[in-house]
Amino acid sequence: MGQLKVIARLLAVQLAAGLWLFILVLIASKWLEPPFADHWLLLGWLFGAALFSWPLKSLWRGVSLIIPLFVYGWFALAIAPIWGLVIALVLWLVYRNGAGHQVPFYRSSTDVITALRIWLDESSPRASGLRLADMGCGDGRLLFNLADHPVLSTLYGYETAWLPYWLARWRLFTWQKRHPGKSASKIQLVRQDFWQQDWGAFDLVYVYLSPAVMAKVAEKAGQGLQQQAWLVSYEFAISEQDCAAHHLTLTDVWELGETDPTRLYWYQKSV
Ligand SMILES: C[S@@+](CC[C@H](N)C(=O)[O-])C[C@H]1O[C@@H](n2cnc3c(N)ncnc32)[C@H](O)[C@@H]1O
Structure with a gap:
């Protein structure tokens, strides 16, 4: 699969999983009093990611599950904002032509x-x-x-x-x-x-x-x-x-x- 297609599908999976979580929360709040504990929200998101990434190759299914864990871990560990800056800098050093020339870096197979x-x-x-x-x-x-x-x-x-x-x-x-x-x-x-x-x-x-x-x-x-x-x-x-x-x-x-x-x-x- 082309790498641009992979990125688009990974994003689509996360969007669909987010929507799924939103619907789950709406339904559950009819019976249970919000707010819900973080680990339940994470579990719902992971379940959605697993469900919607099913048509992808196993490697990309794995990545789809790592993304929610990464985001959750980032907030749970309250990682210093400076690291966000460091990551942004590294991304710019690698992908600057994605913004400037509409051609990001990825490698030929x-x-x-x-x-x-x-x-x-x-x-x-x-x-x-x-x-x-x-x-x-x-x-x-x-x-x-x-x-x-x-x-x-x-x-x-x-x-x-x-x-x-x-x-x-x-x-x-x-x-x-x-x-x-x-x-x-x-x-x-x-x-x-x-x-x-x-x-x-x-x-x-x-x-x-x-x-x-x-x-x-x-x-x-x-x-x-x-x-x-x-x-x-x-x-x-x-x-x-x-x-x-x-x-x-x-x-x-x-x-x-x-x-x-x-x-x-x-x-x-x-x-
Ligand atoms: C998809 S990657 C391909 C990398 C390599 N050709 C390969 O096949 O493994 C495209 C590369 O073009 C670079 N690039 C995009 N626009 C450029 C430009 N105008 N001048 C020089 N490099 C550019 C990007 O930084 C990126 O590394």
Whole structure:
């Protein structure tokens, strides 16, 4: 399941559980005198969360139960407000682009990395020295998992959120220790806004962003992408209208994963 969908469903579960608790309290107050003890309210909320998260995978059912416990624990332990500030700061360091660019940080799955490796393997008889760019590279997971592929000459990662960027920097530091010499410069991390970059400098442009920016991706790729280059988008497609308006062709769609399939969309400039 896409991570945006997961977040939306987790929120929906908590809203439904809150509504359920409200109805329970209304019904119970006909027979019992409020206010009700905290632990009964918590139990009702947990029951609602368990009920409404039933269609989700077991991992997300577990998270749905942890959220009420976390909120209850926070208030019960009267945690100092400064910790709220610390959490807000950490969230900003990780997710600042969620607010500024409508693209929060979450990572590509292993399925994507495997799929791209397959594509690179298939390309190897024809191509070499390919330049790949991950626009919004997060902690660099994709880059570091593809860096050893011989078809790639350079992998560029653009990122502006502080914490993912510094995680990627740390990974680069350890990676360079393990790969001294020429290949040390194979990965280039740049703390810059990818909308300000020239997308024409790459053979393979990878994006895992959000539905809100796909029209802008189409415009940017339409302007910048070279004729033989590829734009690969994970999970989020460009609309037919935007493809037509910016002279892009959807050349392939790969379905990844079996239990919960996601998609990889392949685009090239129209000829
Ligand atoms: C969904 S994450 C994908 C991370 C990584 N590409 C991956 O697949 O694992 C998108 C990333 O893009 C970054 N981002 C969003 N807008 C950006 C911008 N204009 N310039 C640079 N990074 C940006 C976010 O901070 C976030 O880390």
